[in-house]
Amino acid sequence: MVSLAPSKFFRRRIDRWVDAHNPPSKDSILLLNRRLYILPTRFGYLFAIMLLFLFLAAINYQNSMAFVLTFMLTSLAIISLWYTHKNLLGVSIKLQIPRPVFCGQACEFKFEISHPNSASRYAIGIQYVQETPVYLKLDPQQSTEASLKIRSRRRGQFKPQGITIFTRYPTGLFHAWGWLKYDLPVLIYPHPENDIKLQQSMVEQFDGKTSTSTIEGDDFAGLREHRQGESLRHISWKAYARGQGLLTKTFQGQARPSLWIDWDQIEENSIERRLSFMTALVLAAENEEQKYGLKLPGIIIEQSFGNAHKHACLQALAVFRQDDLNQPFNLDESG
């Protein structure tokens, strides 16, 4: 089918116009005429072409009933334009504050959708760009919850552009939609790098830096089989090097050493990998209920622990050197 994409110049102008008319909302978006758009779908265009053929045939055969049919279908299309538009009109969509995720995980956007009228609204979809939409039906004067999952592709603050609420009900000839732009960014933490090699170097780093911290108990109690989910810090790497497999060192008594997760101490060239590595460290440290602090160039978060502290650290990692936080999430790059 023919591509109906407008030229780049117009595209940019349209974008600017749409952005001007759709300011991001803090909590709830109400779809009224100004925020609601409608265009024919490609099937709408196909339908129009069919109508043209019918019209020409009617003229050619001077067949009155063919005229009636042509005009009937034309009217049907006009009416369905209203119907489709009406199906979204007055719907209000509230975004619940989204929870942060690690890069690579799907971040979930939960919408509360409601409308005040007495008729049900059918086949309303929520879609993120070209991905599979989520469909729902709105019962009269009730609110319905919909959740849309978007895979995160880059750390940072994510304000998705291009989530739409749309409908093609009832005939599929028209696509009515509104943009769901919220001023509620999702925080996307760096992806925690759980590479064994990295973990090993990390342990060694700890060994060098805080000599007491490798021994968590008072007395070495022996080695046992490593269990999945256990901190890799307790693995006896010497045993591993001897080819005995992964064994965990166990101690009697618990020591609570503190540590610094320091940007400068990590031997990795790529910024992103460094951040990933540090993220993994934060999680590991938090998991061990250990006091830890974060040192990034220009940022120091004092040693502490607990959920709030963890999130503060992760947030710092997420937004580190993200010069322009308002820059929209770039789709073309993420391809």
Added chain:
Amino acid sequence: MADHLPYQSIHQEIPSRSSVFAVCFCFLFSIAPHFLTLPLWVIAFVLIALGWRGLQNLDKVRELPGWLLIPLVLFGGIGVFAEYWTIVGRDAGLALLTVMTSLKFLESRRHRDMLILVFLCYFLIATHFLYSQSIFTAALMFATLIVITTTLVTLNQRDDSSSLKDRFGVASRLVVMSIPLMLILFVLVPRVPGPLWGLPNEQRGGITGLSDSMSPGQISNLIRNNEVAFRVDFEGDIPAQNQLYWRGPVLALFDGYRWSQAPRKRLDILSLTTYDEPTRYTVTLEPNGERWLLALDVPTKLADESMMTEDFQLLSNKKINDLLRYEMESRLLYRVGIIESDDYLNLTRSYPPELNPKTIAFGKSLAQQYEDPQEIVQHVLTMYRDQEFVYTLQPPVLTGNVFDKFLFSSRRGFCELYAGSFALLMRAAGIPARIVTGYQGGEFNRIGNYLIVRQSDAHAWTEVWIRERGWMRVDPTAAVSPSRIERGLDSALSEGNSSFRIQNRNPIFSNLLYSWDNLQHSWNDWVLDYDQRRQMDFLSRLDLGIDSWADMVFTMVILLSAVSGIFWLGVWYRERPPRPEIYEIHFKRLLKKLARRGLEIKPAEDTRAFLKRARRDNFSQSDQLANIVDLYNRIKYGRQGASELSLNNLRTMINTIQ
């Protein structure tokens, strides 16, 4: 970057099981009326394809591999060509469309394919109108539209959340709401005279009517058909029944058994002597598949795109495959054809001498007996009247020398035998004679004030050529059965045939039938014949000053917007949000006032926190504000609720805030 285009991925979705069945049913519903005309193998093709798709939908069979479709397409195309020797034209085109649509079912997988199939079903509706444009077909169109639209709604609902009843309701509403808009478009969209490209001048089968030849038994078969041949609106009074001779094909060639048309040239100038005022009328002719335009004897005007032959028959320039309406003018008392070529006169005196010897001998003897041809005519007519000739629809089957047997032994026959034997006698007597076929009479519809002429009014009579007098009509049937000519076929036959005419039924029933026929006539008149000329006529009669294309389009846009507006208001009224409470309106006014003074309530801030903040910010009227908020909360949440007094209080208190 935000994508401003409808998203393509939606078309790639897999339709639900129920919607695939819906599309199958929808196609079957749209095509079923054509099963009467489509060849059997095409019907089998449709059913097998749909059956396969249905089973595939139930996971009973696998989808046909793509390569298999190519031979199937070829098979379909060649099959249609073998059936019709063409792939264009009405019948072949329909068969091809049907076969290809069935094949499309076999390769339909996605939402997109289903939508295309539904559109094809919409298109299929139009094909019915190439066969019939009756009220019944129109009603069928509306039913089919609703079925197809229901399917479209099913496809677009995305889940099975609404019941069939709901979807049917939505589809019906869509279709019914389309009607007013359709009427506006129908009346006002400027009509273009067609055709835009050449129409195939197809031979269409299955149309009953007159034929271009006449052999015994042919017309009496037609007589049993009660279909309407044409309807006539007269400008003045309807002439007497015995004057209503509707002229059709003229048959001058005779082979001893069958009469057929002689090739005749176009007549450029009709010279006639007349004694009466012209009779003016409009004929609405049902399609007859031939070029014949029926008109009262003798027509003195041409219809559009028509010509008159040398034997005074009106011929259209193309085959009449659709309803045709034309204005006509005739003279009922006339002398015509006084000058006639010798060749033609010789032709109309000729007959094969070896057949029907008795008749020929009798004709020859008449020629010796009388000198004046008119006396010969009178003699034969008297013979029909006085001897025991019987007018009957069921004459004995005659073979061989048919006219000998009829005249001298059986003496029972229908109009074609009387006309045939009479013309042969005249020719034997040396008088040029020919057969004219057409219709005689017609039934007056007292409800609609017009004449209905049916196939059962088909008739055959003769014309003889007399020097100085020209071609003169002689109807031998009138001699043997005057009542056939005076009062129609029913009264002429006493054989217990079912009645052909409405007037002979019980009066209540006949009024109903007349009204129904009148409805059909108006339908023909207003719907089927609404062309450019009629459109201009109608609009100028409305006297609104709409007389150009620009006016029509302008009026159309205004009317469409008006109707849209009314619909919008209706929708808005029905689905309006509940009205906000009065105290909320007051409170909103208060918030607006405060905002103007720089005190704005934050989202998610409750009134108490807001009040606290106002105090902290040293808002000058914070005590007043506290009272208002207190009253507001009491009205909103309190047991008393909103009373006239409290609302008034709230209003006055808010008024005090600057």
